Amino acid sequence: MEVNRTGRTFLITGGGGYFGFRLACALLKTSSNVVLFDVRPPSQELPEGIAFMRADIRDYTQVEEAVRGVNCVFHIASYGMSGREQLNRKLIEEVNVQGTENILRACVAHRVPRLVYMSTYNVVFGGQEIKDGDESLPYLPLHPDHYPRTKSIAEMQVLKANGSPLNNSAGVLQTSALRPAGIYGPGEERHLPRIVSYIENGIFRFVYGEPDSLVEFVHVDNLVSAHMLAAEALTEKRQHRATGQPYFISDGRPVNNFEFFRPLVEGLGYSFPTLRLPISLTYLFAFLTEMVHHIVGRIYNFQPLLTRTEVYKTGVTHYFSIRKAREELGYEPKLYDLEDVVQWFRGRGHGKKHSQSSIKKLILDVVLVVAFAAVVLSCLPVVGQ
Numbered sequence: 377m378e379v380n381r382t383g384r385t386f387l388i389t390g391g392g393g394y395f396g397f398r399l400a401c402a403l404l405k406t407s408s409n410v411v412l413f414d415v416r417p418p419s420q421e422l423p424e425g426i427a428f429m430r431a432d433i434r435d436y437t438q439v440e441e442a443v444r445g446v447n448c449v450f451h452i453a454s455y456g457m458s459g460r461e462q463l464n465r466k467l468i469e470e471v472n473v474q475g476t477e478n479i480l481r482a483c484v485a486h487r488v489p490r491l492v493y494m495s496t497y498n499v500v501f502g503g504q505e506i507k508d509g510d511e512s513l514p515y516l517p518l519h520p521d522h523y524p525r526t527k528s529i530a531e532m533q534v535l536k537a538n539g540s541p542l543n544n545s546a547g548v549l550q551t552s553a554l555r556p557a558g559i560y561g562p563g564e565e566r567h568l569p570r571i572v573s574y575i576e577n578g579i580f581r582f583v584y585g586e587p588d589s590l591v592e593f594v595h596v597d598n599l600v601s602a603h604m605l606a607a608e609a610l611t612e613k614r615q616h617r618a619t620g621q622p623y624f625i626s627d628g629r630p631v632n633n634f635e636f637f638r639p640l641v642e643g644l645g646y647s648f649p650t651l652r653l654p655i656s657l658t659y660l661f662a663f664l665t666e667m668v669h670h671i672v673g674r675i676y677n678f679q680p681l682l683t684r685t686e687v688y689k690t691g692v693t694h695y696f697s698i699r700k701a702r703e704e705l706g707y708e709p710k711l712y713d714l715e716d717v718v719q720w721f722r723g724r725g726h727g728k729k730h731s732q733s734s735i736k737k738l739i740l741d742v743v744l745v746v747a748f749a750a751v752v753l754s755c756l757p758v759v760g761q
């Protein structure tokens with residue numbers, strides 16, 4: 377790893393991921409040195425001025441080495457957000473909780489004055505309806521699964537560490553936490569490829585929940601600007617305005633989850649589904665999928681079609697005010713749509729080219745009908761009680 381330690385140096389944990397790399401490229405334009413810290417390298421080539429360190433936040437020695445000489449840490453690395461990752465409790469705990477402890481300890485020991493933590497909506501949301509919530513909402517006392525529980529613990533650790541005296545009386549550590557909505561943008565690697573594969577494989581045949589249920593998204597570049605503003609707002613120049621504070625960050629436009637993706641479905645040449653299922657039935661289906669994964673997952677760790685958490689994250693209304701971020705950080709989201717995402721997928725050969733064979737379609741229909749019949753049948757004893 378070759379870094380020029382003169383000038384400002386930013387360390388991005390999880391910098392090999394989609395968001396971390398995008399943030400790094402934006403920071404580079406401000407003539408800063410950037411170090412990416414990740415267990416995997418970014419999928420794109422490293423521009424000059426960005427260094428990559430292959431390392432693990434669970435290893436304190438590696439974290440210590442990375443933070444030396446750094447002015448600000450963006451702590452983005454995490455594990456367990458979606459799909460089968462959500463079911464690996466041990467790794468989720470180690471990366472999200474112990475990893476964050478290591479980062480904070482190393483910042484104090486090596487006199488890093490600023491840290492911005494990438495948190496999530498899910499520290500306060502666990503499937504209950506929230507309309508125009510704000511930062512006064514309490515942390516959810518009981519989390520339905522490990523990812524939000526550990527993100528919540530980590531966020532509390534980060535905000536509690538605010539004001540910690542740095543080693544050798546070199547001032548104090550200033551911290552802030554950003555809680556973003558679901559991230560989208562061209563090249564996004566976590567949600568969009570999975571959604572596109574469901575569309576292309578004919579699995580996206582139904583939507584669920586109420587048509588007027590609302591959720592939120594954030595374009596990657598709006599989120600990048602929020603991170604840069606938060607880091608600025610931890611400096612003396614901005615009167616340490618963001619110190620010890622959490623902020624909800626989104627595009628500021630609540631939307632129905634499935635309607636949000638309509639331009640992607642149609643832009644790739646597919647029809648938007650007309651079948652709408654009750655959320656309770658979909659939840660039960662997700663529960664059964666998780667049960668099957670629990671039994672079969674040790675032999676074949678398949679990607680579950682949907683988990684219960686994903687069902688309520690997409691089907692239950694929850695959106696938050698970005699007023700605090702506007703007022704205190706100066707955050708002003710730009711208007712984006714899914715057009716660049718559609719073009720990104722089209723540019724890589726995606727999009728409907730010919731109609732699916734009727735045999736394949738028939739088999740898929742039968743599989744889906746059987747799966748849902750199993751869900752309905754499994755409800756019957758409960759209904760009869």
Ligand SMILES: NC(=O)c1ccc[n+]([C@@H]2O[C@H](COP(=O)([O-])OP(=O)(O)OC[C@H]3O[C@@H](n4cnc5c(N)ncnc54)[C@H](O)[C@@H]3O)[C@@H](O)[C@H]2O)c1
Pocket residue numbers: 389390391392393394395396413414415416431432433434451452453454455457471475494495496497527555556557558559560565566
């Ligand atoms: N994707 C979203 O919609 C969304 C929404 C809200 C919050 N977030 C938060 O954004 C951040 C990025 O999330 P993501 O999952 O979407 O992106 P991601 O998977 O692209 O980034 C996470 C990165 O962390 C790295 N990482 C995992 N374990 C590590 C370890 N032990 N040591 C070092 N690096 C490690 C991964 O290799 C990966 O590159 C996370 O903190 C997540 O909680 C994401």
